[in-house]
Amino acid sequence: MASTEVKIPPETDRDTYLDELPDEVEMSLFDHLEELRLRIFYCLIAAGFGMVGCFIFVKPLVKLLQVPANGVKFLQLAPGEFFFVSLKVAGYSGILVASPFILYQIAQFVLPGLTRRERRLLAPIFLGSSVLFFAGLAFAYLALIPAALQFFINYGADVVEQAWSIDRYFELVLLLMFSTGLAFQIPIVQLILGFLNIISSQQMISGWRFVVLGSVVLGAILTPSTDPLTQSLLAGAVLGLYFGGIGMVKLTGH
Numbered sequence: 001m002a003s004t005e006v007k008i009p010p011e012t013d014r015d016t017y018l019d020e021l022p023d024e025v026e027m028s029l030f031d032h033l034e035e036l037r038l039r040i041f042y043c044l045i046a047a048g049f050g051m052v053g054c055f056i057f058v059k060p061l062v063k064l065l066q067v068p069a070n071g072v073k074f075l076q077l078a079p080g081e082f083f084f085v086s087l088k089v090a091g092y093s094g095i096l097v098a099s100p101f102i103l104y105q106i107a108q109f110v111l112p113g114l115t116r117r118e119r120r121l122l123a124p125i126f127l128g129s130s131v132l133f134f135a136g137l138a139f140a141y142l143a144l145i146p147a148a149l150q151f152f153i154n155y156g157a158d159v160v161e162q163a164w165s166i167d168r169y170f171e172l173v174l175l176l177m178f179s180t181g182l183a184f185q186i187p188i189v190q191l192i193l194g195f196l197n198i199i200s201s202q203q204m205i206s207g208w209r210f211v212v213l214g215s216v217v218l219g220a221i222l223t224p225s226t227d228p229l230t231q232s233l234l235a236g237a238v239l240g241l242y243f244g245g246i247g248m249v250k251l252t253g254h
Helices: 011-018 029-056 058-069 081-113 116-155 166-183 188-194 201-206 209-220 227-251
Strands: 073-075 161-164
Touching: 029 081, 029 209, 058 081, 058 116, 058 166, 073 166, 081 116, 081 166, 116 166, 116 227, 161 188, 166 227, 188 201, 188 209, 188 227, 201 209, 201 227, 209 227
Parallel strands: 073 161
Antiparallel strands: none
């Protein structure tokens, strides 16, 4: 009985295959700009629908974001202040709701210009970026915001009564949550740099001193509350993410 032998292509042929552009289409600069305009338009429409939907249910979202304040009284110091706060909360939440569709549009725009090798990295990057961003939001909500608020409450407890402007409170909370979500993208950036052979895991390890200093500076910049406890927590999280990213880059062989 004859046996069939599976032929494995030479390594050079395999590399050539992976470096090919499977969907390469000749497009003029105008065509690229037109497609970019359409993708942006679709993203704006999706974000708009998300914001409208979140605005309908904005009061439960506002109450959820007030939980870390632990019973502090909120004041509306100007006419319509709560309305504009509602718009801010609906805006941020709407973008989050529409983010899967926005990521899909980004993927569809960049996909034709990627080789087969690069496409293998696209799905893990998008998935990992989304998971890390929402992990950053959860970390800010459960750890950073309560720590910052407790610091401010305890600092002036024997001097002033705690009654906060609702607009200032939500400005602090929303900025802290989204800046933390962005900070949690550090491992994704490391993976991209390692995959592109711009920097290796060994080089990342050798620069740990600069990373420690950078994490402290980043914690100070991204923390709108300016209290040392919140800055230290964020700096510690950034360091943990950085060294975790090094481990992931090392696992990929870079």
